[in-house]
Amino acid sequence: MSKKKKNLINAALIFALLLIVLIFSYFLPSSSMLFVVLKKGAIYALIAVSMNLLNGFTGLFSLGQAGFMLIGAYTYAIFTIPVAARTQVYQYFDGGIIQFTVPVIVALILAGLAAAVFALLIGLPVLRLKSDYLAIATLGFAEIIRAIFQWNELGPITNGSNMLKMFPSFDSIVKDLNNVPFFANLFSTAPWIENFLITMMPILLSGICIAVIVLLINSSYGRAFKAIRDDEVAAEAMGINLARHKMMSFCTSAFFAGIGGAMLAMFQATIQASAFKSGMTYEILLIVVLGGIGSVTGSCIGSFLFIAASEWWLRGLDSGKFLGINAPGIFRNGFRLVVFSIIIMCVVLFWRKGIMGDKEFDFERMIGRFKPKKKKGEVSGNE
């Protein structure tokens, strides 16, 4: 199949997905769990892909993702909380010291840049370490970041260990469109469009970011990353500057993790540093493993599955009723997570490649799966 045809099919697939979301938002009530899964899944997909860029494509086992997300989320929130709301949010710190706001898009980019700058600083010493030492050092870095952001002396900027809130979220941005007469008319005639826009915003944002990561992976830099992953010594012998490429991968990953963190803040509408514990990094790592280490589409599928299972499908395990079985004694709070972690252990032990292995989703191959079966039938018929 030619490249042009392939691109066409991919574009058609993306368009079909958009159409499905559109149809769902027309028929389902806006409170449906599907939309939560779509929004949160898209955000986690971006973060998982950014982690995969490091772990799967560059072979750097880093566990600092939660720290970069924290930096991104806080940068976004600090620069977008409306000045009028600051006295209320920073009630213990006299309204904070930052008394201006920047547009949402600028704040998102700033969030990524802040994370990347921190990655550059920490990367200089840490990237010299190998495998598990790197993992534990980056994990430690995330803990340090969390401690710094909770420090009371930085309260005028970070609000200490208190919550940051009232910054523009996906909901509030779309709701604000009501001030524009055109959208106000549109929303009043077709209320489902509002929900569609709210759902589409994170999907589009992370779609763009993932596309940029894919472009990077397919470029000559990406090939250098893969060479480093496969054999560091051989890659260096081939003239690849190890330090530079590792740093580039680390900073890019941090940049997108920062944007992902900012989007998570937009999704949740409130953030608190104490939520960004190492458990969050582990969750993202498990998504990457579930989808397949070294596969971008795998990470995306994995994250939607992970979020759908944990937020939606297995909910019944917590509330007493699951698949029609009613057993409040067993299906009580926390059972969902137990089942969930057993599933994940099974994936890790028996299905190590995950959903996609290190391959990408390919429409041609999907069709190819069905074709040979037909041929076999024909052959046996002839005999």
Add this chain to the structure above:
Amino acid sequence: MSFLSANLPYILSGISVGGQYALIAIGYTMVYGILRLINFAHGDVFMVAGLMMVYLSSWAPLYVTIPLVIILTVLLGFIIERAAYKPLRSAPRMSIMISAIGVSYLLQNISLYITGGLNKNYPSIPWISDTITIGTAVTKRVTLITPVLTIVLVIALVILIKHTKIGMAMRAVSRDFETSQLMGIKVDSVISSTFIIGSLLAAIGSMLYFTNYPGVVPNSGAMPGLKAFVAAVFGGIGSIPGAVVGAFIIGICENIIKGLDTILVTSGVIKNPLGLATFSDAFTFALLIIILIVKPTGLFGEKKTDKV
């Protein structure tokens, strides 16, 4: 003298916490020495030992509970190794580490389910949780017992490793996995015994550790676990005396930072407290990053060269 009396409580609890970290750190350092695996689940084994103590002590007297907890913890460590790490022995190192993270996630979630996320009060063990006064500091007797017990256990362990057959096998496996297999060492049973020793010490450590704290929650093992690992790296991974020294240093530093505000205010360096206690955890990791950059092999570690 006033400086000492102001600092004594922090130093004392630092030594005590250090001893408890040391008992966990040995489990990390031994497993890492042999399997080259950061056993992320070790901190959670430590927490589960604490929870078992809570549940078992409610229906049995302490002289039954304490040995039972130790046996069950050892069994848990053994099962984890057999179920989650043994099938991955030939897999890349990253998979086995991910498996360890998965086990840690599983143990935490099971504990969350069983406890319902509530803080479980740790039973007070008579005699060792009695309050005593040393100089100006009021503390529990466990503070004094921990370092002594730690050192006794470590000496016993070093004797075991230096002078017994299984100890010799452990040293051989940690030096060269494949060759020792060729020499007829049953690698699987050596690895199992490593996990058994590690879990045993973690069980004892958990009894000492949780006596000082009001209760056990599902993630109360994560932080001590990570710190103990840092201690193991600090002392030089694979070296038992190194892990112990590292753990004591980290325990003492951490507690001094917890009290740094009070110390600085009383000695007149600063006027208002700065809230530096927030950094007691972060300090450990900063120390880790510094040691990894300055001396990656740790205080007592052996230097290894990478071969192509």
